[in-house]
Amino acid sequence: MECVLGVVGRDFALVAADTSAVQSILVHKTDEDKVMVLDSQKLMGASGEPGDRVQFTEFIQKNLHLYQFRNTIPLSTAAAANFTRGELATALRKNPYMVNIILGGYDKDVGASLYYIDYIATLHKIDKGAFGYGSYFCLSLMDKLYHPDMTVEEAVDLVDKCIKEIRLRLVVAPQNFVIKIVDKDGAREYARRELVGDSAPAEAAATVAA
Numbered sequence: 001m002e003c004v005l006g007v008v009g010r011d012f013a014l015v016a017a018d019t020s021a022v023q024s025i026l027v028h029k030t031d032e033d034k035v036m037v038l039d040s041q042k043l044m045g046a047s048g049e050p051g052d053r054v055q056f057t058e059f060i061q062k063n064l065h066l067y068q069f070r071n072t073i074p075l076s077t078a079a080a081a082n083f084t085r086g087e088l089a090t091a092l093r094k095n096p097y098m099v100n101i102i103l104g105g106y107d108k109d110v111g112a113s114l115y116y117i118d119y120i121a122t123l124h125k126i127d128k129g130a131f132g133y134g135s136y137f138c139l140s141l142m143d144k145l146y147h148p149d150m151t152v153e154e155a156v157d158l159v160d161k162c163i164k165e166i167r168l169r170l171v172v173a174p175q176n177f178v179i180k181i182v183d184k185d186g187a188r189e190y191a192r193r194e195l196v197g198d199s200a201p202a203e204a205a206a207t208v209a210a
Contacts, residue, residue, distance in 0.1 A: 002047035003134025006102035006114045009150040012183035013104030013112040015045040016159050018174035030176050040186045047131045048099035056097045077105030081115035089121035100131040106182045138162040
C-alpha cells in the first residue's frame with residue numbers, strides 16, 4: 001500500500017512518501033525512507049518491490065556520483081531523469097525493475113522541476129503527481145488545490161491534506177510519511193508525519209499486560 005507524492009512550487013520541488021515496509025499482510029517496519037537524496041540538488045521518491053526499489057535507487061545514485069567525479073559537473077535534473085528512464089528501458093526486456101519513481105530537482109538556470117517515471121520507462125515532466133494506492137485519493141485533491149506559485153507552506157499543507165485523505169479512505173493505509181524538499185539551498189528532509197512507531201506494539205502489549 002505504498003504512496004509517493006510530488007509537487008513543484010514557486011522555487012522548490014517537494015517529494016513525500018510513506019515509510020512502511022510491508023510484505024503480504026505484515027508490516028515489518030514503519031521508518032523505511034523511500035525518498036533518496038541523489039545529490040545535493042535531487043530527490044528520488046520510489047515505490048515498488050522492496051528489493052528492486054532499494055537496488056535501483058542506489059544504482060542511480062552511485063552512477064550520478066560517478067558522472068560528477070569523472071566530469072567535475074553534476075547532471076541536470078532533466079538529464080538525470082532521462083538517464084533513469086534509459087536504465088529502466090534497458091532492463092525492461094531483460095530483468096525489469098518493478099519501480100515507479102518521482103524525481104525532483106533544482107537547477108540554477110531552470111529552477112525546480114519534477115519528473116514521473118514508471119516501471120515501463122514512461123517519462124513525463126509534471127507539476128504534481130502520485131504513485132501507489134494513495135494516488136487514487138491524492139490526484140483529485142491536487143487537481144483542485146494545486147497552483148504553480150505555491151509556497152513551501154502551501155505545498156506542505158496540500159501534502160498533509162493528501163496524507164489525511166489516505167489515512168481516512170484507504171483500507172490498509174500507511175500511517176507514517178516523510179516529506180523532503182529541494183531548492184536553491186539543497187535537498188533535505190523537511191518533516192515527518194507519524195502516527196505509529198516501531199515500539200508501539202510493545203508498548204501496547206505492556207499496557208494490556210498491566
